[in-house]
Amino acid sequence: MSSDERIYTNFSRLSLLAKKGRGLSWRPPYSKISPLSGLQKSSQRGRGLDFVELRHYFDGDDVRCIDWRVTQRTGQAFIRLYSEEKDKSAVLLIDLRSSMFFASDGVMKSVLASELAAIIAGRIQVEGDRIGALMLTDTHIESHSAMRGEKSLLSLLEKVTQLGGRLPAQGQIEPPSLDDALHLLCQQKIKESQIFIISDFVDFIDKTSRALLSQLARHNNIIGLRVSDPLEDELPNSNVLMGDGLLQLEINGDNGQLRQRYNRFTIEHNQGVENGFLSIGQPYLALTTHKESWQQLFSMSSARRR
Incomplete structure (x- = not known):
């Protein structure tokens, strides 16, 4: 490898x-x-009832969870995390x-x-x-x-x-x-x-x-x-030689008809994937x-x- x-x-x-x-x-x-x-803050850990862990404060954390005693003692911001239901x-x-x-x-x-x-x-x-x-x-x-x-x-x-x-x-x-x-x-x-x-x-x-x-x-x-x-989404005008270690495929970049069909297919397929997510x-x-x-x-x- x-x-x-x-x-x-x-x-x-x-x-x-x-x-x-x-x-x-x-x-x-x-x-x-x-x-x-x-x-959006994850609702897995927060200000619940059961203490889970003490960790460093990261940008965007809920400041209400800061443990000021530990922060003052260490000189670094720490927050307390609790489990929720x-x-x-x-x-x-x-x-x-x-x-x-x-x-x-x-x-x-x-x-x-x-x-x-x-x-x-x-x-x-x-x-x-x-x-x-x-x-x-x-x-x-x-x-x-x-x-x-x-x-x-x-x-x-x-x-x-x-x-x-x-x-x-x-x-x-x-x-x-x-x-x-x-x-x-x-x-x-x-x-x-x-x-x-x-x-x-x-x-x-x-x-x-x-x-x-x-x-x-x-x-x-x-x-x-x-x-x-990018090469998968749009074939170039030049010749391309691709292989997988066993087989090789040469694509003629001068074949405008092939390139057009391929590019149209990829556009439609990629749009279909995106629409699949957006529709739901x-x-x-x-x-x-x-x-x-x-x-x-x-x-x-x-x-x-x-």
């Missing part, structure tokens, strides 16, 4: 991004609000199939997806919420039980690193579909949770995928994060392999605050 972080991510890189994610001025929107708004959690659906092992520049889609998951998980973990995950691979759907705490976060990052490091799949394998993963989430009967779906959505089917999203949205909030490479009132974000993961999420967070 290559040590190039543009091709394969590593545990150290994901751990660093998870730490950066703690400072992101955004919390999982358990109410139906715009993503990355920085206005309802136990909320977040679930990450991370696509790590071979279709994600692609990039024309920047990082592989699988790397970008892993990094986005790490940043989001880091932000959730600092809130004290439980983090569960489904990782969609070429052979199976890997589960990570919903738990809270640093140990659970690091275990998740290790799983993501290992599964991403196995790409691309060798041989003719029929991977599980996005619908398979969505159906599994529906079977788990998750309620009052925030679900993040990080994928290229190449096998999003307008009728079935949208129906599964709608079923999940009845009791949960969903954010779709589409990971893509759930947010949808588009991210690219040509830009750094942290900067993209940070920019979106900053834009929502203004």
Whole structure:
């Protein structure tokens, strides 16, 4: 496996991004609000009855939770967190199939997806919420039980690193579909949770995928994060040679008719994915392999605050 972080991510890189994610001025929107708004505080931990933990104050925390005695004694701001009646959690659906092992520049889609998951998980973990995950691979759907705490976060990052490091799949394998993963989430009967779906959505089917999203949205909030490479969305005028380690495909850039058909198809497909989320009132974000993961999420967070 290559040590190039543009091709394969590593545990150290994901751990660093998870730490950066703690400072992101955004919390999982358990109410139906715009993503990355920085206005909604998780209702998992707050000013309830049972003390849970004492931690450092982060920008945007409820100042009413500050423990002034500890703050005065240490010289650093600390807040007290208490459990409330309802136990909320977040679930990450991370696509790590071979279709994600692609990039024309920047990082592989699988790397970008892993990094986005790490940043989001880091932000959730600092809130004290439980983090569960489904990782969609070429052979199976890997589960990570919903738990809270640093140990659970690091275990998740290790799983993501290992599964991403196995790409691309060798041989003719029929991977599980996005619908398979969505159906599994529906079977788990998750309620009052925030679900993040990080994928290229190449096998999003307008009728079935949208129906599964709608079923999940009845009791949960969903954010779709589409990971893509510019070359996938629009073919260039020049010749392109692509390969997966086993097969190669040469595309003639002079074939205007082919390019037009391809570009029209991708526009319609991508619009269908976006409409699938918007039609059920759930947010949808588009991210690219040509830009750094942290900067993209940070920019979106900053834009929502203004």
